[in-house]
Amino acid sequence: MTVLVFVETEAGQVRQASRSAIAAAEKLGDVHALVVGDAAASEAAAAAAAKVPGVAKVLKAGADVLAHDLAEPLADLIVSLAGNYTHLLAASSAIGKNVMPRVAALLDVQPIPDVMAIVDADTFVRPIYAGNALATVKSSDAKKVLTIRAASFDPAPAEGGSAPVEAVNVTVQDTTSRFVSQHTPTSDRPELESARVIVSGGRGLQSGENFHKYLEPLADKLGAAIGASRVAVDSGYVPNDCQVGQTGKIVAPELYIAVGISGAIQHLAGMKDSKVIVAINKDPEAPIVQVADYSLIGDLFEIVPELTAAL
Amino acid sequence: MKILVPVKRVVDYNIKVRVKSDGTGVETAGLKMSMNPFDEIAVEEAVRLREKGAATEVVAVSIGVQQAQDTLRTALAMGADRAILVLTEESPEPLAVAKILKVLVEREKPELAFLGKQAIDDDMNATGQMLAGLLGWPQGTFASKVEIVDGRAEVTREIDGGSETVSLTLPAIVTADLRLNEPRYASLPNIMKAKKKPLETLQGADLGVDLTRRLTTVSVAEPPSRKAGVTVKSVAELVEKLRNEAKVI
Ligand SMILES: Cc1cc2nc3c(=O)[nH]c(=O)nc-3n(C[C@H](O)[C@H](O)[C@H](O)COP(=O)(O)OP(=O)(O)OC[C@H]3O[C@@H](n4cnc5c(N)ncnc54)[C@H](O)[C@@H]3O)c2cc1C
Ligand SMILES: Cc1cc2nc3c(=O)[nH]c(=O)nc-3n(C[C@H](O)[C@H](O)[C@H](O)COP(=O)(O)OP(=O)(O)OC[C@H]3O[C@@H](n4cnc5c(N)ncnc54)[C@H](O)[C@@H]3O)c2cc1C
Numbered sequence: 001m002t003v004l005v006f007v008e009t010e011a012g013q014v015r016q017a018s019r020s021a022i023a024a025a026e027k028l029g030d031v032h033a034l035v036v037g038d039a040a041a042s043e044a045a046a047a048a049a050a051k052v053p054g055v056a057k058v059l060k061a062g063a064d065v066l067a068h069d070l071a072e073p074l075a076d077l078i079v080s081l082a083g084n085y086t087h088l089l090a091a092s093s094a095i096g097k098n099v100m101p102r103v104a105a106l107l108d109v110q111p112i113p114d115v116m117a118i119v120d121a122d123t124f125v126r127p128i129y130a131g132n133a134l135a136t137v138k139s140s141d142a143k144k145v146l147t148i149r150a151a152s153f154d155p156a157p158a159e160g161g162s163a164p165v166e167a168v169n170v171t172v173q174d175t176t177s178r179f180v181s182q183h184t185p186t187s188d189r190p191e192l193e194s195a196r197v198i199v200s201g202g203r204g205l206q207s208g209e210n211f212h213k214y215l216e217p218l219a220d221k222l223g224a225a226i227g228a229s230r231v232a233v234d235s236g237y238v239p240n241d242c243q244v245g246q247t248g249k250i251v252a253p254e255l256y257i258a259v260g261i262s263g264a265i266q267h268l269a270g271m272k273d274s275k276v277i278v279a280i281n282k283d284p285e286a287p288i289v290q291v292a293d294y295s296l297i298g299d300l301f302e303i304v305p306e307l308t309a310a311l
Numbered sequence: 312m313k314i315l316v317p318v319k320r321v322v323d324y325n326i327k328v329r330v331k332s333d334g335t336g337v338e339t340a341g342l343k344m345s346m347n348p349f350d351e352i353a354v355e356e357a358v359r360l361r362e363k364g365a366a367t368e369v370v371a372v373s374i375g376v377q378q379a380q381d382t383l384r385t386a387l388a389m390g391a392d393r394a395i396l397v398l399t400e401e402s403p404e405p406l407a408v409a410k411i412l413k414v415l416v417e418r419e420k421p422e423l424a425f426l427g428k429q430a431i432d433d434d435m436n437a438t439g440q441m442l443a444g445l446l447g448w449p450q451g452t453f454a455s456k457v458e459i460v461d462g463r464a465e466v467t468r469e470i471d472g473g474s475e476t477v478s479l480t481l482p483a484i485v486t487a488d489l490r491l492n493e494p495r496y497a498s499l500p501n502i503m504k505a506k507k508k509p510l511e512t513l514q515g516a517d518l519g520v521d522l523t524r525r526l527t528t529v530s531v532a533e534p535p536s537r538k539a540g541v542t543v544k545s546v547a548e549l550v551e552k553l554r555n556e557a558k559v560i
Binding site: 294 | 488532
């Protein structure tokens with residue numbers, strides 16, 4: 001069997017979430033990696049993808065219409081390549097979730113989102129009800145369209161391989177959707193999905209100013225990414241891409257420190273697979289305390305500076 | 312401009328479901344059911360566009376069992392003008408839902424369909440994108456802002472690392488993210504009024520759509536539970552545990 005993985009790159013490397021998708025694909029068959037972009041970007045992306053061990057071949061699609069990963073032309077491209085493959089995969093990233101269901105519809109396939117485990121070529125495990133239940137589903141479709149939950153598969157290494165690159169002749173066009181602008185503030189911090197340590201704040205922080213004053217120094221000490229609850233995002237303390245949870249990012253770091261977060265079902269859905277969870281909360285009854293390995297009960301405004309100083 | 316808003320009846324977001332002891336599914340009998348929270352946001356956005364004069368009619372649609380009527384009445388109380396219920400088994404797959412919605416779109420000819428980005432029961436996050444694919448319409452998913460400018464939809468979308476804006480020709484599909492708006496509560500007078508608004512019922516089987524499931528559920532299990540943790544007394548004890556017991560710092 002040969003499977004196609006849509007691969008995202010960033011700064012000359014394959015994104016970790018895509019390397020997890022490649023690792024998942026290796027369980028199914030030979031892996032072909034598809035990279036897209038304008039001519040220059042697709043060239044760089046192909047070079048990065050070729051280095052991932054486990055990739056047998058890189059398909060490079062370079063064209064201006066593919067420059068911004070718009071779902072409409074990208075789905076048409078993937079569909080045009082689908083004939084050769086039993087499975088089509090992508091990471092459960094913003095792009096994967098946008099494109100793959102569209103691909104599936106065009107192929108008359110029911111997609112299987114957020115795959116956490118591969119049982120066999122037709123059978124997959126995925127979370128339902130915010131991860132409160134895990135469903136094992138078997139697909140009767142001839143082709144499978146999957147998105148892969150990055151936190152569930154150890155990523156393939158970024159370096160070490162040298163797969164051949166084949167250019168794809170791009171004929172797709174689209175006039176319905178146009179890219180206007182992008183706002184992606186850069187930060188020196190690690191990405192949430194690939195961070196080893198995450199320091200996450202909730203309503204208890206009370207303001208963006210306090211995130212800055214209390215959480216950032218702690219995150220700096222630990223080399224951690226900063227996460228947040230929905231309330232902290234909705235209240236404008238931190239940008240929306242910091243949200244962890246059912247409808248935000250799904251993370252599984254080695255260490256997750258939840259500060260002033262109650263641990264609502266929707267928040268737990270995004271972080272309860274973390275290896276070690278620490279709760280800092282003034283309420284011993286907060287649900288986060290029930291899932292935490294270590295809880296420290298008290299006022300975060302006293303505890304956090306003390307912890308920062310102790311590290 | 313007409314807007315179609317598909318709304319789904321789901322277990323209320325405040326409820327933590329239990330897996331059935333025989334592993335065939337989750338226990339939903341007797342649980343409080345509500346409109347999928349993302350769909351409330353979609354209804355709100357559509358109603359606001361009509362209130363601003365940018366849209367003329369908001370049509371809510373639900374596909375499922377008879378009780379999905381209640382969900383449609385909620386949409387009508389929030390301000391939708393009329394509703395369509397398509398009777399099928401409980402919770403058809405997104406592929407089937409998208410195919411049914413395509414039939415309704417061909418009949419109703421809306422210029423926009425607003426969906427929720429995902430349903431909180433099955434978390435598929437698929438139906439809007441699939442409908443867009445079947446119709447060949449552009450899609451603005453995970454929307455945090457929607458504006459109708461010069462006959463196009465400008466949609467700001469939440470993406471990894473920030474946001475982006477795309478401009479779509481109409482007709483188009485938009486799926487609502489959490490921060491698009493804060494949905495209103497239906498007032499009592501509006502709930503009363505909603506009872507008189509038109510609600511049409513169709514049989515899914517009559518729409519000429521193949522509803523056969525492509526996925527069968529082999530089993531449903533509880534996620535592995537975490538072992539009970541401990542409460543530490545001090546910052547010093549926490550640091551000691553993280554260093555020497557958990558070995559993560
Ligand atoms: C459809 C839907 C999707 C959602 N998706 C998500 C999601 O993806 N992610 C998410 O996080 N939420 C999500 N939510 C929201 C979720 O239900 C909760 O409302 C939210 O997670 C609560 O945020 P919080 O823990 O910061 O706030 P709260 O629940 O208000 O908790 C604040 C906590 O801080 C503690 N605290 C306050 N002051 C101090 C202090 N000085 N020192 C120590 N502790 C203090 C309190 O004891 C409390 O436990 C979603 C909701 C819905 C309806
Ligand atoms: C225990 C259990 C067992 C299951 N077993 C199976 C099985 O054997 N086979 C199987 O295929 N599936 C099974 N399912 C999944 C079930 O069929 C889902 O309802 C289906 O996959 C829909 O996914 P979703 O609602 O998450 O769609 P999403 O794509 O997440 O929904 C997005 C949006 O689409 C719209 N929408 C979705 N559905 C409707 C609707 N019915 N009416 C109107 N608008 C709608 C709404 O605007 C919604 O916000 C099972 C689920 C459970 C809980």
